[in-house]
Amino acid sequence: MDSSGVNPLLAAIADTGRDRRRGGYSRPVFSTAELDLRSWFTAEAQRRGLDTETDRNGILWAWWGPPQAGALVTGSHLDSVPGGGAFDGPLGIASALAAVDLMRSRGVQPRRSLAVAVFPEEEGSRFGVACLGSRLLTGAIDPDTARNLRDADGTTFAEAVRAHGLDPDRLGRDEQALARIGDFVELHVEQGRGLGDGGPAVAVGGSVLGHGRWRLSIRGEGNHAGTTAMADRADPMVAAAHIIVAVQQAAAAVDGARATVGRISPVPGGTNVIASRVDLWLDARHPRDTVTLELVDTIHGKAQKIAAFEGCTVTLSRESWTGTTEFEPMLRRSLEFFLPGAPVLATGAGHDAGILAGHVPAGMLFVRNPTGISHSPEEHVEPADAEAGTAALADVLADLL
Template sequence: MWRDLLPVGRAATGGYRRYAWTGADAECRAWFREQAEQRGLLYEEDRNGNQWAWTSPGADAIVIGSHLDSVPDGGAYDGPLGVVSSFAALDLLRERGVHPARPLGIVNFGDEEGARFNVACVGSRLSAGVLTPDQARALVDADGIALGDAMERAGFDPAGIGADPERLARIGAFVELHVEQGRDLVHRDRAVGVASAIWPHGRWRFDFRGEANHAGTTRLVDRRDPMLTYANTVLAARKKAQLAGALATFGKVDAQPGAANAIAAEVRGWLDSRAADERTLDEVVADIIRAATERGDRDGVCVQITRESYTPIVEFAGPLRDRLAKQLGGAPILPTGAGHDAGILSAHVPTAMLFVRNPTGVSHSPAERAELVDCLAGVDALADVVTDLIGDSTSEDLG
């Protein structure tokens, strides 16, 4: 499975560009459907483009899976490891002769990374009702293509997108396996860990509007240069986050008109910020906004901020989390600053996450990886967890 999926969407950089509703995304979706049909699973695609594969119809199902899309030039493991491991875990269960009394589902959530339309976890947010259909259809990519139009071009009808409470009601528990995006498990010398919480995080768009002019004839004192305000904001974000023990990153920037010999008329930058608690996150972002607007006043630059997405802190269900850790022989429990579909679903169903050791600690980069022996340990762990959960007739004790 891994060898079949590995070439899809791979760029010359060695990283991956599997963006939502593109050709690479279609290949990933075809791969998922093929894996489901090869195993005799009931395949379906929901109204929001998420893919599901079920052992049998019914309620109180145990669902495992992740996503297949990527950030620009991302690594091979972020998302796909969870999907591949889910199919492998099902194969292992069948080899062991496990016959689940409850339905088992495998899912590929669409547009988890938000690389194309700048909102993460679009598929799960729509299903959970966190993102409204109108908000989703208003999203546009860098080429000005609306999300709805992109879905139509890919052969999907965007008219039906929206909350999907009936499908979520079928889920008794959701467990997402993911490569660790850090080195905690390396330091602990453990192959697999269990998530305790996801830090609150959000994405803000900063629009800096100045005045376009000639780079060679305009005196510095006469300039209204939005790039200057933007640069100061980037430095301020680093300082404010460092003082608060939080994280703040400007990882994407667009300057218009984009000429090397011209002062920009407008600079647009995207801030990603995360913290251990919501109060700290709110304070850090407020400080960054204040620094941007104050500098903008001095530079003669108009600053406008739009919050594009926000996810509050996620504390994974204690009973389910602790049960997984115990089932896995006292696996370490650790928090993460990375967002996941599991975090979106946690408000609706009992949810947990497993992490597989990443020797580099690097993620969202071609350097992201996991050793085969640890990947196999992750499959074993996922199969053990499913075996334990699948025998329950109700999920009341998991929430």
């Protein structure tokens, strides 16, 4: 198969990690699917004469020119949420490879090195912390905290990285790798409909909304479902149901806020068992960080009252937090200059570019998603728009080089 051009590259991985039960794709970090995609990327990079390496935080790099300080870096991720779409992450990686092809066909001679980077565990779908690779790189997460993260099977992140050839004791802020990033530009599928229909297919990222993840653990009394009278129950599942509704109501009452419970885990999880504990994972976002945190406090207060009414208790723990991030102004103006007519959009989704932006000049490009749906099999990019995104990325990179 001809693997030049973004659409053939995406077609080559279209069957990797398909989820027959949920639909879409499930590609958690270090899964067979994600490892197959990393191997695919390495082969494609090497086919282009790019030198590849994996750093101590599991970030995969492909270099056009020697690894050096102040390089221009682009890239994204290859992992997915459970049942996710085909473009969230892989579009940025495939577009970066295709942009290298396009620049070479134009005779571009880089005056500084270019790297394509693949960041692991961007979605946080296995270990619960989004953008884990870029957080480790920048020191935004404590290495001991990262090492002790556990997946649903109880495997720690330290155990997982060791099983795949990395030394967990070396995880953490990497000054040398950070110094190599002179500018970072991430191309990503738009996760909304800001671009609309009929206009430009590519937008420039303006900012990333502040967002975080919290776990609400509701504890009650585990018991037999058939022998325990309704009046004698302290059922955390009932409390959890009311708390989920309260989350929706609390967020709806705050203009611009988003709050979601997308994951629920009862313990022990038997059909004929009243749970002893139920864990809920809360995602909350707002353009103003103080509003996000106030919303979480409000939800926690409501949850405590609901739990007490059901004879239960609830605790809240924060698993990740990133404040609202404005992309570096000079780089953003450069992107706008190179792409006249491209609108500037804020995004409610987290990205590695948003983590890096606190440490290096970072920016983003978004490619139209006509459905406006993401983290779902209905996520979509038209082939012509994918090509337009590659051309825009190539224009930006060539000028920055």
